[in-house]
Amino acid sequence: MSYRISVMALLAATITGCMTAAIPMNAGEFRDAFKEESRYARHESYEVAVALGDITKNFQRYAPKCLDATVKSSGTTASGRVSTHSYHYKATVLAGKERTELHVQSYHAGDEVFIKMPKDGLYTVVADATKVSSKKSRIDLYYSTINGEPIAKAVKNWTHNKNLGCPDLTQ
Amino acid sequence: MVVRITRPLILLPLFFLLSACVGGTLYRSSQPENLTINTRLESVNAQLELFTMDEQCQPVSLGGLRLNEGKARLGIAPSGTTYYEVTFKGFSLLRGSSTVSTNGFIDTRKGYDYKLEVSYVDNVYNVVAYEINSKGHKRELEGVAPRQCR
Numbered sequence: 001m002s003y004r005i006s007v008m009a010l011l012a013a014t015i016t017g018c019m020t021a022a023i024p025m026n027a028g029e030f031r032d033a034f035k036e037e038s039r040y041a042r043h044e045s046y047e048v049a050v051a052l053g054d055i056t057k058n059f060q061r062y063a064p065k066c067l068d069a070t071v072k073s074s075g076t077t078a079s080g081r082v083s084t085h086s087y088h089y090k091a092t093v094l095a096g097k098e099r100t101e102l103h104v105q106s107y108h109a110g111d112e113v114f115i116k117m118p119k120d121g122l123y124t125v126v127a128d129a130t131k132v133s134s135k136k137s138r139i140d141l142y143y144s145t146i147n148g149e150p151i152a153k154a155v156k157n158w159t160h161n162k163n164l165g166c167p168d169l170t171q
Numbered sequence: 172m173v174v175r176i177t178r179p180l181i182l183l184p185l186f187f188l189l190s191a192c193v194g195g196t197l198y199r200s201s202q203p204e205n206l207t208i209n210t211r212l213e214s215v216n217a218q219l220e221l222f223t224m225d226e227q228c229q230p231v232s233l234g235g236l237r238l239n240e241g242k243a244r245l246g247i248a249p250s251g252t253t254y255y256e257v258t259f260k261g262f263s264l265l266r267g268s269s270t271v272s273t274n275g276f277i278d279t280r281k282g283y284d285y286k287l288e289v290s291y292v293d294n295v296y297n298v299v300a301y302e303i304n305s306k307g308h309k310r311e312l313e314g315v316a317p318r319q320c321r
Binding site for chain 2: 075150153154157163164165166167168169170171
């Protein structure tokens with residue numbers, strides 16, 4: 001359900017000129033589309049007193065565990081019919097000595113038929129951690145306000161090295 | 172990992188929300204207490220189910236119990252593989268009921284103590300298992316399936 005809204009929101013934003021590009025097909029296009037905040041797009045930039053290596057470890061530990069996931073939802077219509085939906089999430093970590101990237105993609109099963117999207121789904125969250133010093137890192141976090149906020153909150157925790165765990169994707 | 176959310180149009184009966192019952196069998200063990208569970212919860216209920224693994228590496232339920240905020244002690248087989256599943260259940264008027272589960276394995280050894288840290292705080296959940304030796308040294312367990320079951 002939220003993913004349908006996400007697709008519609010992206011389309012609407014594109015049509016109304018809020019975004020300069022269509023559906024972002026890679027992380028770079030997602031950054032470009034989301035670096036200027038709008039109702040649906042957030043870009044946060046901050047520094048943390050956490051070494052890049054520790055952030056990378058948290059990304060590598062929690063992203064596959066928490067974000068390679070399927071969320072199933074069901075509801076009952078007024079007529080008594082039960083409808084079910086599946087939302088698929090996929091996380092990719094690109095680790096380097098000076099910079100580590102986390103990409104999170106998601107899609108609602110069936111939507112890929114109607115819209116051209118990247119192989120593993122729409123970009124939902126992109127986090128870039130860049131080494132500032134041996135104990136400091138700079139974070140650039142881009143996310144959709146439609147379905148990316150719970151993930152972004154957990155990713156922020158991973159960058160701050162506190163309240164480590166998985167986002168509840170049902171929220 | 173699969174998480175589920177259910178949005179019924181008709182609100183669930185209040186007794187369901189307030190129920191303290193655990194579905195299925197209640198976990199009981201005659202083993203000496205060797206597992207400490209520390210639980211921290213915000214606005215959800217949590218349930219732990221424990222399993223043993225049969226020869227085909229299929230989990231066989233030993234029963235479950237509701238996790239309450241704070242510390243609990245119980246006994247699990249002192250040598251062998253115990254599989255656990257922790258389920259967090261939430262409910263809101265807007266979203267209906269939702270459940271999210273996480274699981275792992277504990278390979279137990281005689282003479283060691285074990286600990287599960289279970290938390291659901293600010294919509295972030297985590298379950299971490301530790302092995303503690305007789306000197307109190309704590310080692311985090313990977314929680315992966317035993318070699319013969321991979």
